[in-house]
Amino acid sequence: MTEEKEIICIGCPIGCKVVGIFNAQKLIDIKGYQCERGREYAIKEFTNPVRVLSTTVRIEGAMVPLLPVKTTGPIPKKMLFRCMKFLAQVVVYAPVKMGDVIVKDILGTGVDVVATRTLERMERKI
Amino acid sequence: MEYVDVAVIGGGPAGMAAAVAAKENGAERVMIIERDRGLGGILQQCIHPGFGLHYFKEELTGPEYAERFIRKVEELGIETKLDTMVLDIDKSRKIHYVNPEEGVGYLEAGAVVLAMGCRERTRGAINIPGTRPAGIFTAGTAQRLINMDGLIPGRKLVILGSGDVGLIMARRFTLEGAEVKAVVEIMPYPNGLARNIMQCLIDFDIPLLLSHTVTRIFGKERVEGVEISQVDENFNPIPGTEEYIECDTLLLSVGLIPENELSEKAGVELDPVTNGPVVDEFRQTSLEGIFAAGNVLQVHDLVDDVSKEAEITGRSAALYAKGELRAREILMKAIPGENVRYVVPQILRRGDGHVEFFMRVTKPMERVKLVIRNSDVSFKRLFARPGEMMKVKLRESHFKRLKGKKEIIFDIVEDDD
Numbered sequence: 427m428t429e430e431k432e433i434i435c436i437g438c439p440i441g442c443k444v445v446g447i448f449n450a451q452k453l454i455d456i457k458g459y460q461c462e463r464g465r466e467y468a469i470k471e472f473t474n475p476v477r478v479l480s481t482t483v484r485i486e487g488a489m490v491p492l493l494p495v496k497t498t499g500p501i502p503k504k505m506l507f508r509c510m511k512f513l514a515q516v517v518v519y520a521p522v523k524m525g526d527v528i529v530k531d532i533l534g535t536g537v538d539v540v541a542t543r544t545l546e547r548m549e550r551k552i
Numbered sequence: 553m554e555y556v557d558v559a560v561i562g563g564g565p566a567g568m569a570a571a572v573a574a575k576e577n578g579a580e581r582v583m584i585i586e587r588d589r590g591l592g593g594i595l596q597q598c599i600h601p602g603f604g605l606h607y608f609k610e611e612l613t614g615p616e617y618a619e620r621f622i623r624k625v626e627e628l629g630i631e632t633k634l635d636t637m638v639l640d641i642d643k644s645r646k647i648h649y650v651n652p653e654e655g656v657g658y659l660e661a662g663a664v665v666l667a668m669g670c671r672e673r674t675r676g677a678i679n680i681p682g683t684r685p686a687g688i689f690t691a692g693t694a695q696r697l698i699n700m701d702g703l704i705p706g707r708k709l710v711i712l713g714s715g716d717v718g719l720i721m722a723r724r725f726t727l728e729g730a731e732v733k734a735v736v737e738i739m740p741y742p743n744g745l746a747r748n749i750m751q752c753l754i755d756f757d758i759p760l761l762l763s764h765t766v767t768r769i770f771g772k773e774r775v776e777g778v779e780i781s782q783v784d785e786n787f788n789p790i791p792g793t794e795e796y797i798e799c800d801t802l803l804l805s806v807g808l809i810p811e812n813e814l815s816e817k818a819g820v821e822l823d824p825v826t827n828g829p830v831v832d833e834f835r836q837t838s839l840e841g842i843f844a845a846g847n848v849l850q851v852h853d854l855v856d857d858v859s860k861e862a863e864i865t866g867r868s869a870a871l872y873a874k875g876e877l878r879a880r881e882i883l884m885k886a887i888p889g890e891n892v893r894y895v896v897p898q899i900l901r902r903g904d905g906h907v908e909f910f911m912r913v914t915k916p917m918e919r920v921k922l923v924i925r926n927s928d929v930s931f932k933r934l935f936a937r938p939g940e941m942m943k944v945k946l947r948e949s950h951f952k953r954l955k956g957k958k959e960i961i962f963d964i965v966e967d968d969d
Contacts, residue, residue, distance in 0.1 A: 432754070433750060433754060434746045434747075434749055434750040434754065435746075436746060436747040436750055436751070439745075439746070439935075439940065440746075440934060440935065441746030441747075441749075475755075477751065477755070478601050478611075479727075480599050480600045480601055480613055481599070481727060482599060482698075482699055482702070484702070489589065489590070490700050490701075491701065491702045492699065492700060492701075492702050494599035494613060494614075494615050494699065496599075496601060496613055503755065506727065507727070510727050510728070510729075524615070524616060524619050542599065542612075542613045542615045542616045543596070543615035543616070543618075543619060544619060
């Protein structure tokens with residue numbers, strides 16, 4: 427029983443549609459790519475897709491209630507939701523500087539979560 | 553009255569880049585007037601990565617991109633008036649503003665840069681029939697609520713429009729635990745970047761329904777569902793294709809409109825297609841000494857392009873304030889031709905050096921040639937897509953070949969070679 431999965435290559439602005447053909451969850455063929463870089467991207471996408479996660483954590487004592495954060499590198503796609511759950515519990519306190527590590531090595535991925543904005547200490551006016 | 557050399561209306565990416573360029577090009581007093589509490593504009597709510605690849609040669613999130621410019625603004629001693637709303641600008645470049653500290657105030661400027669950005673088209677602008685319940689948001693408003701205020705506007709969503717903000721919000725809502733039932737796009741092709749279709753929709757198995765639109769909204773107090781229909785080639789709903797989707801929220805990502813109330817009141821001539829000011833290659837509007845940059849001028853896809861455009865604007869404003877940019881007659885006009893919806897800048901006063909033109913096409917095409925009509929100047933492109941702005945640089949050598957023309961007409965045609 428073969429199965430097909432379609433992705434769009436993001437290697438360049440052309441955006442080729444690439445189809446991966448799987449047999450018992452094993453990648454056996456790729457169609458639709460137009461260059462070597464596209465082929466490599468597709469293999470990676472079909473076997474071990476990774477993403478940079480950007481989200482927010484709560485912050486106390488700043489002008490806004492949320493601090494934007496991101497992972498410093500890509501994490502496995504299947505870890506996205508687990509990392510979201512984890513970060514939902516995190517609260518930080520102002521001041522925070524852009525680049526400050528908020529979570530070190532999140533859930534054993536080897537990737538840190540850092541602040542993407544500087545927020546000074548400030549009492550919030552309602 | 554207080555005098556500044558260059559006054560910049562708006563502290564988003566365009567305003568900051570223009571202010572920095574003005575200062576770097578010799579304007580002594582440069583002031584940014586911003587109605588929000590801080591600088592950065594809409595970048596502060598765009599917490600996702602994808603910014604800066606061209607301008608900074610590295611991938612940044614919106615707040616990071618903003619912060620680089622905020623630092624430059626501070627380092628260069630550019631003044632800011634925050635929490636300040638500009639009420640009027642007049643032809644003599646007198647600016648009338650209001651803020652909680654000073655009340656009403658006036659400012660005189662050697663040159664003015666319009667950098668007010670744009671705002672989102674709303675339900676009213678696209679006329680969806682049905683009831684008027686709570687739960688209908690523009691995608692950008694939802695983005696601000698989620699990313700800056702910590703509020704989630706809904707749990708089960710339908711998104712109308714496949715523009716980038718809509719796609720980004722589909723992912724954001726999904727990551728925050730909401731369910732995005734579908735993204736509905738009236739055009740037969742998606743409007744957003746391929747990267748966003750992949751990483752925001754396909755990644756989370758969110759269906760993208762092309763050639764579909766929302767034809768009715770249900771619910772009394774709160775949205776309870778929407779009816780979607782397939783559309784024909786004239787974008788009219790096809791009877792019999794109606795389908796009901798249960799949801800509590802409808803997000804609209806149906807386009808942006810440059811925010812030009814101030815420009816219009818001042819008497820700046822607007823382009824009916826871009827809805828932004830008509831400008832020359834210095835980004836000077838029809839009023840001398842008033843310049844424009846960023847989404848107030850034309851809606852861009854990439855902030856990197858905004859920063860680059862605003863540098864031209866800021867530099868021109870500084871030159872004008874110093875009396876080094878003298879008035880000139882119109883030399884030639886840039887006119888949209890075949891499959892071109894608009895061209896910016898619309899006017900050339902010098903027609904030399906190199907000038908970058910920005911344009912948008914009407915319909916998607918593969919392997920195209922951008923031709924200047926009745927000339928031997930042409931450029932090849934792999935594709936032309938309405939969702940991706942096309943850019944072309946005319947250089948000294950091109951202008952020599954175009955000499956004597958009063959109009960340069962841009963056509964996008966199939967490339968036969």
